[in-house]
Amino acid sequence: MTAAVELHDVLFRRQRRTILADVSLCINPGEKWVVFGPNGIGKSTLVSMMATRLHPTSGTVDILGNRLGKVNVFSYRHRIGLASNMLNREFDPQEDPLDVIVSAIDARVGNWYGEYTADSYVVARELMRHYGIEYLAGKRMYKLSEGERTRVGICRALMARPDILILDEPTTGLDLGGRELVVDALSELARVETRKTAILVTHRLEEIPQGFDHIALLGRLDDEQSAIIDTHTKASTEVPADGAQIINPNPGTIVYAGALEQGLTDDRLSSLFNMSLTVVHNDGRWSAFATKIAHS
Numbered sequence: 001m002t003a004a005v006e007l008h009d010v011l012f013r014r015q016r017r018t019i020l021a022d023v024s025l026c027i028n029p030g031e032k033w034v035v036f037g038p039n040g041i042g043k044s045t046l047v048s049m050m051a052t053r054l055h056p057t058s059g060t061v062d063i064l065g066n067r068l069g070k071v072n073v074f075s076y077r078h079r080i081g082l083a084s085n086m087l088n089r090e091f092d093p094q095e096d097p098l099d100v101i102v103s104a105i106d107a108r109v110g111n112w113y114g115e116y117t118a119d120s121y122v123v124a125r126e127l128m129r130h131y132g133i134e135y136l137a138g139k140r141m142y143k144l145s146e147g148e149r150t151r152v153g154i155c156r157a158l159m160a161r162p163d164i165l166i167l168d169e170p171t172t173g174l175d176l177g178g179r180e181l182v183v184d185a186l187s188e189l190a191r192v193e194t195r196k197t198a199i200l201v202t203h204r205l206e207e208i209p210q211g212f213d214h215i216a217l218l219g220r221l222d223d224e225q226s227a228i229i230d231t232h233t234k235a236s237t238e239v240p241a242d243g244a245q246i247i248n249p250n251p252g253t254i255v256y257a258g259a260l261e262q263g264l265t266d267d268r269l270s271s272l273f274n275m276s277l278t279v280v281h282n283d284g285r286w287s288a289f290a291t292k293i294a295h296s
């Protein structure tokens with residue numbers, strides 16, 4: 001079976017800094033994954049590679065059997081639905097949200113490239129209804145709130161019925177009702193769309209939809225591992241004009257990949273966030289809290 005996403009020994013550097021190192025991961029078709037870890041660890045960078053929007057500095061990334069850098073991404077990008085804040089910023093502020101959604105059919109931003117059928121508009125309107133934003137058709141993107149833009153992004157990601165759905169923090173800016181609506185819709189997707197691969201980046205365990213049963217936890221390499229990476233990649237420490245040395249954090253890597261229930265433990269989370277945390281799993285939903293600190 002061809003993996004939906006396969007990364008092997010991926011290293012990603014930007015501006016003389018190693019952001020991700022030693023990353024290997026295999027996601028099979030139909031699996032539903034959560035990508036979780038602290039701020040700045042490289043989650044968006046990782047899923048941007050899976051969405052063909054960034055190339056690794058070294059190592060290999062195969063998406064639906066197509067090797068990044070070897071196969072023209074436009075031949076298969078329409079099979080990947082991406083919703084992210086980065087993509088949201090690319091939309092023309094003057095465009096109608098309905099057109100932003102429908103233009104996902106040919107995986108381009110802006111609707112002047114193609115002419116879309118009435119059926120496509122029916123699908124787009126149905127998605128908007130499902131995500132509670134049907135009232136936005138006919139408006140302009142610049143008038144939308146952050147939460148509304150986020151939901152337009154999700155509808156767009158689903159529009160072309162992608163084989164792989166990648167959602168990078170899809171609940172950003174949503175109020176409680178909006179968040180629950182999206183989490184519920186993603187739970188339903190996990191239940192109904194058994195052949196679709198879904199990858200969700202989130203900061204909050206409460207936002208893990210039921211049916212998402214795999215997790216990739218990102219943490220930092222320790223000093224010794226980082227030094228080995230730096231030696232191999234001939235990474236140089238940045239020294240700006242004033243001579244002050246910039247201390248970069250150690251590269252991010254995957255510290256756990258596998259079944260969600262086994263992955264989300266108190267010990268693992270406490271170690272990732274360097275504080276004592278308790279994980280709660282209740283009625284299919286997850287959450288985590290700092291263990292109460294005794295004050296004298």
Ligand SMILES: Nc1ncnc2c1ncn2[C@@H]1O[C@H](COP(=O)(O)OP(=O)(O)OP(=O)(O)O)[C@@H](O)[C@H]1O
Pocket residue numbers: 014015019037038039040041042043044045046
């Ligand atoms: N264009 C860029 N140029 C240089 N560094 C970048 C760029 N984009 C991201 N980075 C750096 O790469 C690191 C990883 O960023 P990334 O956005 O992937 O992390 P993240 O885990 O998604 O963070 P967050 O949880 O805060 O959204 C960060 O330290 C960030 O500052």
